[in-house]
Amino acid sequence: DADVTQTPRNRITKTGKRIMLECSQTKGHDRMYWYRQDPGLGLQLIYYSFDVKDINKGEISDGYSVSRQAQAKFSLSLESAIPNQTALYFCATSDPGGTGETDTQYFGPGTRLTVL
Amino acid sequence: AQSVTQLGSHVSVSEGALVLLRCNYSSSVPPYLFWYVQYPNQGLQLLLKYTSAATLVKGINGFEAEFKKSETSFHLTKPSAHMSDAAEYFCAVSGRGTSYGKLTFGQGTILTVHP
Numbered sequence: 001d002a003d004v005t006q007t008p009r010n011r012i013t014k015t016g017k018r019i020m021l022e023c024s025q026t027k028g029h030d031r032m033y034w035y036r037q038d039p040g041l042g043l044q045l046i047y048y049s050f051d052v053k054d055i056n057k058g059e060i061s062d063g064y065s066v067s068r069q070a071q072a073k074f075s076l077s078l079e080s081a082i083p084n085q086t087a088l089y090f091c092a093t094s095d096p097g098g099t100g101e102t103d104t105q106y107f108g109p110g111t112r113l114t115v116l
Numbered sequence: 117a118q119s120v121t122q123l124g125s126h127v128s129v130s131e132g133a134l135v136l137l138r139c140n141y142s143s144s145v146p147p148y149l150f151w152y153v154q155y156p157n158q159g160l161q162l163l164l165k166y167t168s169a170a171t172l173v174k175g176i177n178g179f180e181a182e183f184k185k186s187e188t189s190f191h192l193t194k195p196s197a198h199m200s201d202a203a204e205y206f207c208a209v210s211g212r213g214t215s216y217g218k219l220t221f222g223q224g225t226i227l228t229v230h231p
Contacts, residue, residue: 035221040125040223042206042221042223042224043160043206043221045220105219106162107152109157109159
């Protein structure tokens with residue numbers, strides 16, 4: 001079974017609709033992230049959470065919100081979807097492990113979202 | 117502040133040829149550097165990372181990268197390309213202090229391997 005899962009894998013919705021993307025992980029990591037990927041732009045950080053009580057905005061948080069329901073679950077919501085939010089969305093997790101080195105991020109398979 | 121520039125959005129090589137994907141970074145603190153690979157319809161997979169130990173880092177699938185502070189570069193190489201190397205490759209930087217744990221990605225380089 002995959003360590004980081006995302007649901008749904010594909011979603012088509014209409015402008016103005018509320019939509020939630022979900023991420024679950026079995027790695028036991030405290031840190032979780034949401035990114036969006038657009039062709040030619042790489043990945044951009046939307047929100048990140050270093051533990052259940054910690055939520056932080058990333059580079060492009062406008063139009064998005066998140067909820068960290070538990071250590072293993074981190075959801076991304078689009079309150080009123082618009083066409084330029086059409087993109088590939090990735091969830092990632094990491095754990096510094098106490099080594100003092102930066103942590104490696106592990107990515108889910110992605111959710112392809114289309115807003116018509 | 118940190119940023120990454122990948123030179124060349126598309127690179128094409130013949131099977132068996134050298135692969136060279138270029139990455140330059142900017143960071144106000146000593147960086148951690150990563151290369152990730154994304155195969156079609158999949159998430160990102162870590163190839164290798166630099167964490168201030170050896171400047172030449174070996175990764176999976178025969179890839180390696182060399183950290184050159186004077187050139188602010190972290191180019192990815194593989195001596196002999198294989199058809200299975202065709203994918204999109206991302207360079208990323210993570211810093212320390214307030215940047216700790218947050219990755220900033222480059223734009224990506226699509227590698228095509230011809231028979």
